[in-house]
Amino acid sequence: MLKHTISELKEALICLEAGQVTLPYPFQPHPPEGEFRGKPVLNSRKCMSCGACANACPARLISIQDNGSIRTLSFNLRRCTFCGLCRDACPQEAITLSSQFELSTVTPEDLSIHAEFGLVNCRECGKVIGTQRQVALVKDKLQTCEPGFDDTGYVDLCNSCKRRAFIHNPALLMEVKA
Amino acid sequence: MAVPAKTIQPADLKINLKNGGLRFEDFRQDTLVASVSKEDLVEAVRHVRDDLDGRFITSTGTDMRTVNGNYRISQLFALDAQRQFLVLYSDIDPQSPDIPAITGLIPGAAWAEREVRDMIGVTPTGHPDLRRLILPDDWPADVHPLRRDFPIDERPPAAPENKVRINLPPKDASLFPIGPFFPTLEEPTFINLYVHGEQIVGMDYRGFYNHRGVEKLGDSELTYHQIPALAERICGICGFVHSSSYCQTVEKAAGITIPRRAAYIRTLLLELERIHSHLLWIGLACHFIGFDTLFMQAWRIREPVMWLTEYITGNRKTYGMNRIGGVSRDLPFDAFERITPVIDKIEAQSAQVVDAIVEDASLRARLEGAGILSTEAARSYCVVGPTARGSGLDIDARRDHPSAAYDELEFEVCVETGCDIWARTLVRIRELLDAIQIVRQVLKKMPSGPIVAEVDEITPYQVGVSGVEAPRGEVIHYILTGPDNRPYRWRVRAPSYNNLQSIPAMLTGANLADAPISVGSLDPCFSCTERIQVVDRDSGNVRIYRQAELLEKFLAKGR
Secondary structure (H helix, E strand, O other): OHHHHHHHHHHHHHHHHHOOOOOOOOOOOOOOOOOOOOOEEEOOOOOOOOOHHHHHOOOOOEEEEEEOOEEEEEEEHHHOOOOOHHHHHOOOOOEEEOOOOOOOOOOHHHHEEEEEEEEEEOOOOOOEEEEHHHHHHHHHHHHOOOOOOOOHHHOOOOHHHHHHHHHOOHHHHHHHHO | OOOOOOOOOHHHHOOOOOOOOEEEEEEEOOEEEEEEOHHHHHHHHHHHHHOOOOEEEEEEEEEEHHHHOEEEEEEEEEEOOOOEEEEEEEEEOOOOOEEEOOOOOOHHHHHHHHHHHHHOOOEEEOOOOOOOOOOOOOOOOOOOOOOOOOOOOOOOOOOHHHOOOOOOOOOOOEEEEEOOEOOOOOOEOEEEEEEEOOEEEEEEEEOOOOOOOHHHHHHHOOOOOOHHHHHOOOOOOOHHHHHHHHHHHHHHHHOOOOOHHHHHHHHHHHHHHHHHHHHHHHHHHHHHOOOHHHHHHHHHHHHHHHHHHHHHHOOOOOOOOEEOOEEOOOOOOOHHHHHHHHHHHHHHHHHHHHHHHHHOHHHHHHHOOOOOOOHHHHHHOOOOHHHHHHOOOOOOHHHHOOOOOHHHOOOOOOOOOOOOHHHHHHHHHHHHHHHHHHHHHHHHHOOOOOOEOOOOOOOOOOEEEEEEEEOOEEEEEEEEEOOOOOEEEEEEEOHHHHHHHHHHHHHOOOEHHHHHHHHHOOOOOOOOOOEEEEEOOOOOOEEEEEHHHHHHHHHHHHO
16 A cells, blocks of 8 residues: 555656646747758749659659640649658759748648749750750850860750751761761 | 577478479578479478478568569568578469468468458468458459559449458357447557457457558559658658668668668667657556556657657658668767757656556556467467567567667667566566667767768569568568569568457457557557447447547546
């Protein structure tokens, strides 16, 4: 009996020592710790809409659609699992996971991201070759290459027109032979 | 640490059987692969069980018709003393899709064999219970979703005539259904107890209401690198063990060695997960028996672990750190300084709670001698984790199949021989305190260096098996690599899969009021409760108990 009373006293002591531990959340904000993986944010100035994130996303919530001269990249964040694979896949570091976690809303549009990009067509055949930003990025990269590899003349051609142009250019063919 | 027994070599597998016997096929790292004709299967399994001391893990079916024209049924065994896994497969001709059942030899294989029948359509002949296990009640009879020609987005027409019938109780017993939502765990499972008054005389089980087909997603939709995100969501409490086990399995199959720092980071998170999971269980167990003070206090002590993992990984649960070849983010620069005081505090507070539990006479009287699972029953149902160790089985995947950094750490395998709920409680308490020591060692030994290895293309049709000791027991992932940058077959065996099968052995002969805590003592992973129906079989009258009334009944015994 005495032993029982002692263990009950010990249990009471544990509770007394702890005191009040709950926080007055949500009346007092409770920001998350460290590098929290919250709502993804897209920096549309850095994004070139290459689609690497759409390929990486296990929940398949990122889609890319071409309509006329516009490419739309959209995120349906209602399905997001905050795994961060889109951020890891992005070559432009355009996606970050913010510390936002209070995502309940009555307007579903709050949970979607849309970014629109102008498309570039092949100057020979008119087929879509990519977005203006992708083409500009390739041109920028080429300009930093060694002389001889910095020819930007083929950038705005589609793959098949590029091949055709290449075959018909004797100078380039000579280079390959050498 | 114990030195492993002499490794089992291909020659040890050779036995003479009528139909060709065991044929050795492949040996990579710690996994032996052998094939056996279906006629010889039962004898081969007997050989593995009795002569090699193999512990059955699970059966898995693979539709290999597009590769070699057959169904492949693999039996997975753990050779614990040798630190090896054995995969014993039989190729089954689609013209006669059947295989002799091994449930007669190994009762713990019963669910796995029924699952193979549901998913692949290979019937285990001689199986004592051929009812459906995994598929929903209105699923058509001849549609097997893990066959390769079953499209992932297919919705077959409903066939309600296939409803699984609950076995009726013996003539003089009454049926006491608990579920389809389990009252205290608040998860979907349907346990039908047969009772004589207050005494349980038998039971029937129907579960898998939460089956979502993740294995099918893994082998037809996701890629190798996306699966960890899905694997981690298999469990809401011990998700990291699933993603770790999956990554290790792929790493084994592909021959990738991960950097030591990555291995240590994985170990750190696995042990932090064990600390929070065991504290969660201690709280829940107290809640089951009406001791809500300690339920609240255990969960209070647990909370700083969740903040710690949020700080390390970016989330309190589903850490999202595992990648094939390592982990995705390094420890924060001040990790050592941040983690140490927190675990010191948790250790001191846990010790207080443990002291209160161990000394509490009424708690002990309530748990001692209840939910008995004998060592023999534990072995035959192939239970794992604290359930096995509480019944005197000395198995622990951290020591027996070391992965991550466990081979460089010192820890104790906590075994108790009481075979009751009290023994399982003691195992978890000792493991909780032990896990804190492991975290200290990990922090002390944490090597520097890269955190992820380069991953090349993964060769198709390689086998990988890996086990990780989850708080509930060993999680096993099996993989057959495939073309198209995704597994050909990915199989997950969670510890509760085997532990739940031991419930009939645990409850038969027990008192009705012991049922919730007995099931709870397995720390099973199931989902929420509203009510329980008690059907009086003779009159057919239905009486509805509200949760509060039922809890009152359970709690009354604790007084």
